[in-house]
Amino acid sequence: MMPYVLAIDQGTTSTRAILFDARGAVVASAAQELTQYFPQPGWVEHDAEEIWAATASVVAGTLARANCSPQQIASIGVTNQRETVVIWERATGRPVGRAIVWQDRRTTEFCRRHAADQPWIRERTGLVLDPYFSATKLQWRLSQDPALLPLAERGEIVAGTIDSYLIARLTGSVSHVTDYTNASRTMLLDLRRLEWDPELAAFFGVPLAMLPKCLPSAADFGVTHGLSFLPDGITISGVAGDQQAALFGQGAFTAGEAKCTYGTGAFFLVHTGSRAIVSQNQLISTVAAMTDSTPQYALEGSVFVAGSAVQWLRDGLRIISEASATEELAAQSNPQEPVIFVPGFVGLGAPYWVPEARGAIFGLTRGTQPADLARAALEGVAFQVADLIDAASHDLNATPLDLRVDGGMANNRWFLQAQSDLLGLPVRPALCAESTALGAAFLAGLRVGVWKNLDELRAQLGQSQQFSPAMSPSDRQRRLRTWRRAVRAVMVFAKETESDSSLIDDGN
Ligand SMILES: Nc1ncnc2c1ncn2[C@@H]1O[C@H](COP(=O)(O)OP(=O)(O)O)[C@@H](O)[C@H]1O
Numbered sequence: 001m002m003p004y005v006l007a008i009d010q011g012t013t014s015t016r017a018i019l020f021d022a023r024g025a026v027v028a029s030a031a032q033e034l035t036q037y038f039p040q041p042g043w044v045e046h047d048a049e050e051i052w053a054a055t056a057s058v059v060a061g062t063l064a065r066a067n068c069s070p071q072q073i074a075s076i077g078v079t080n081q082r083e084t085v086v087i088w089e090r091a092t093g094r095p096v097g098r099a100i101v102w103q104d105r106r107t108t109e110f111c112r113r114h115a116a117d118q119p120w121i122r123e124r125t126g127l128v129l130d131p132y133f134s135a136t137k138l139q140w141r142l143s144q145d146p147a148l149l150p151l152a153e154r155g156e157i158v159a160g161t162i163d164s165y166l167i168a169r170l171t172g173s174v175s176h177v178t179d180y181t182n183a184s185r186t187m188l189l190d191l192r193r194l195e196w197d198p199e200l201a202a203f204f205g206v207p208l209a210m211l212p213k214c215l216p217s218a219a220d221f222g223v224t225h226g227l228s229f230l231p232d233g234i235t236i237s238g239v240a241g242d243q244q245a246a247l248f249g250q251g252a253f254t255a256g257e258a259k260c261t262y263g264t265g266a267f268f269l270v271h272t273g274s275r276a277i278v279s280q281n282q283l284i285s286t287v288a289a290m291t292d293s294t295p296q297y298a299l300e301g302s303v304f305v306a307g308s309a310v311q312w313l314r315d316g317l318r319i320i321s322e323a324s325a326t327e328e329l330a331a332q333s334n335p336q337e338p339v340i341f342v343p344g345f346v347g348l349g350a351p352y353w354v355p356e357a358r359g360a361i362f363g364l365t366r367g368t369q370p371a372d373l374a375r376a377a378l379e380g381v382a383f384q385v386a387d388l389i390d391a392a393s394h395d396l397n398a399t400p401l402d403l404r405v406d407g408g409m410a411n412n413r414w415f416l417q418a419q420s421d422l423l424g425l426p427v428r429p430a431l432c433a434e435s436t437a438l439g440a441a442f443l444a445g446l447r448v449g450v451w452k453n454l455d456e457l458r459a460q461l462g463q464s465q466q467f468s469p470a471m472s473p474s475d476r477q478r479r480l481r482t483w484r485r486a487v488r489a490v491m492v493f494a495k496e497t498e499s500d501s502s503l504i505d506d507g508n
């Protein structure tokens with residue numbers, strides 16, 4: 001009987017289950033949208049009970065579609081939106097309040113107040129002191145409700161990222177575990193020692209008793225227990241945060257191999273082997289998937305607006321009816337209309353880190369057409385990723401040989417050619433559209449022997465069509481200079497607007 005591996009991919013906007021066979025092919029899948037709660041400006045929450053119900057439903061749906069017996073499932077892999085933090089009752093798995101999502105900015109003021117602590121936190125965790133990561137979110141929850149702290153100190157309520165919460169539910173509250181990739185996003189993990197850091201825990205007021213045990217990404221996380229939709233005893237043996245899972249699912253296992261996932265935002269990761277590098281160029285350091293106790297690391301940069309710039313063309317400007325129309329439209333743009341679009345709708349992420357920035361379009365003339373805007377939107381994403389790879393190349397003293405790509409925008413051939421041109425590097429779209437889930441399945445299957453080793457996984461991935469740079473180096477440099485001039489203008493505008501409004505606030 002052919003063994004299957006079940007991947008659960010719990011993302012920001014949806015929960016999916018995907019069943020893979022031993023060749024790494026998708027057998028069946030099911031997905032469910034997730035409700036987003038915005039209780040105040042800048043706040044984003046999820047209902048962890050809804051996440052659990054959706055997980056049960058998509059797993060059941062996938063198994064029904066595959067017409068497979070649960071006995072064929074050799075193992076389960078879990079991958080998840082990262083940083084989002086849940087508190088739950090250890091004994092029952094019942095959530096205590098809503099999950100605070102990675103996009104939530106409610107702890108901005110805390111981060112500002114503790115800006116002086118940035119250097120040691122950055123050195124210890126590889127992260128930038130920003131509301132993005134879990135620690136300030138936990139700090140906020142515990143300080144808002146004084147009744148929680150004694151329960152947390154006694155370990156009666158516990159905390160974790162979504163992987164940890166789902167494993168607790170899948171195992172009938174037996175396991176309270178996480179993997180190092182997820183732990184490295186909390187801002188509570190010592191990046192080099194791979195241990196919870198008591199000093200950081202004290203700084204953020206988080207009792208160590210409420211944190212899960214950390215394991216490599218391919219390990220024994222527990223077995224299913226007491227579920228209506230799966231039999232008891234199926235092992236959970238692969239866990240990774242979604243971007244690290246995509247890196248693994250793209251076969252980027254060793255130093256220098258890089259991928260970018262273009263969804264709502266874009267996440268670029270380059271593997272740095274067993275070396276944790278603290279970036280001198282505004283990237284963050286993170287743990288990459290570990291298949292054993294040998295540490296693995298990556299440098300990461302996130303672009304906050306990627307596919308959402310395309311959504312804006314569709315829903316805001318209404319110049320396209322569907323995202324894929326940008327491919328044909330951009331191809332019709334006039335090369336003599338060099339429009340530059342800086343899609344900084346929610347501030348600029350790495351490597352600029354300007355939360356106050358907003359979007360801007362430069363170079364408009366009476367001749368500017370929708371096609372020129374479509375092209376500028378796609379290029380605006382490609383330019384940002386070019387800046388990330390430039391930053392990583394400075395940190396590593398080397399440029400990746402190519403860029404593996406996946407996510408919704410990777411279906412756009414015009415975009416991939418533009419990305420290759422602006423990087424001066426080959427761009428290789430994944431053959432499997434589900435790199436994130438495949439990564440989790442690979443980790444789980446590797447642990448239980450569905451696959452023997454990394455070479456076998458590499459062979460399974462095959463070679464996709466490659467996009468090669470067709471732009472001359474001098475044209476590329478000129479275009480990058482124009483882009484960076486536009487980004488500088490956006491930053492100056494943001495800074496001067498900010499100081500102007502603080503003068504008004506002060507009554508001057
Ligand atoms: N062919 C395309 N060309 C350009 N953008 C696209 C295309 N297909 C999808 N997108 C964009 O990709 C995003 C969806 O990608 P997906 O990987 O499903 O994202 P997420 O997981 O963040 O929801 C949307 O923002 C959409 O605008």
Ligand SMILES: O=P(O)(O)OC[C@H](O)CO
Pocket residue numbers: 010011012013080081082083102241242243263264
């Ligand atoms: O759920 P996604 O795909 O939007 O990914 C979210 C990231 O993990 C946030 O760091």
